[in-house]
Amino acid sequence: MHEHLLREGYLHADETTVQVMNEKGRSNTTKSYMWVYSSGQHSKYPVRIFEYQPGRSGKYPQKFLKGFRGFLHTDAYSGYRKIPEIIRCLCWSHLRRKFVDALPKDIHSPDATYTGQGIRYCNKLFEIEKTLEDQTSEKRKQERLKQEKPVLDAFWSWVDSIKDGILPKSKLGEAIRYARNNKEDLMNYLRDGNCSISNNLAENSIRPFTVGRKNWLFSGSPKGAAASAAVYSIIESAKANGLNPYKYLKYIFNELPGVQFEREPEFLEDYLPWSSEVQAACK
Secondary structure: OHHHHHOOOEEEEEEEEEEEOOOOOOOOOOEEEEEEEEEOOOOOOOOEEEEEEOOOOOHHHHHHOOOOOOEEEEOOOHHHHHOOOOEEEEOHHHHHHHHHHOOOOOOOOHHHOHHHHHHHHHHHHHHHHHHOOOOOHHHHHHHHHHHHHHHHHHHHHHHHHHHHHOOOOOHHHHHHHHHHHOHHHHHHHHHOOOOOOOOHHHHHHHHHHHHHHHHHOOEOOHHHHHHHHHHHHHHHHHHHOOOOHHHHHHHHHHHHHHOOOOOOHHHHHHHOOOOHHHHHHOO
16 A cells, blocks of 8 residues: 555645653653555545654655655645655645634634634635535646635735734734745645645544544554554555445455465555455445
């Protein structure tokens, strides 16, 4: 699945913390990370791969995505800048969230505030996106330039007009600074109709892990964390391909032991979640 992922043209990535016991040279309270890498929304081969790493350094996605050339959807974390020869597409959901966080708790008329205006611009973009979901890639690109580009131009003009009157250290100031510092990468999704306006796909993929973490709390060892990553990869990829995860696990546990894939690794293709045999047996 990793090999298939690197051949894709559009990927999503995200990361979250995980507590791992018995890591060499590290205390049990030190934060480790679970990374997730997903193929794009319109991929023929939906893949979700989790990878455990002891840190959040950009060297980890750089190594994992070695050989990938395409559009990478992420948040604004600077570590992703270490990945060469990619085009970053930043997430408008993240920017919208910053405006939402900036709303005063006791506000009665948010629409009349600068914060409310920022949210409305973001909402308008997502409203247009909903109408384009079933379009072809080329048609989606054309309609984005026709319908969304004017909204974006108005948004950036608005940002420039208010930036000097906002307290830099306020939450609204942070949202404005985030937007201005990442303008180019926030606009990159317009370059290709298969790009996404948000990184929600990766966030939704990693959510089952974050929910599960509230129950099991930690991994007992680095090997356990790596095993957990493998299991989440199989199950979430199965779900992304419309399979029943239990049936898929049962299928590969029953079938794979008799396959000589050490000598003939191409045999594994028949057991990937999008293969016709798997699709027929594991719905």
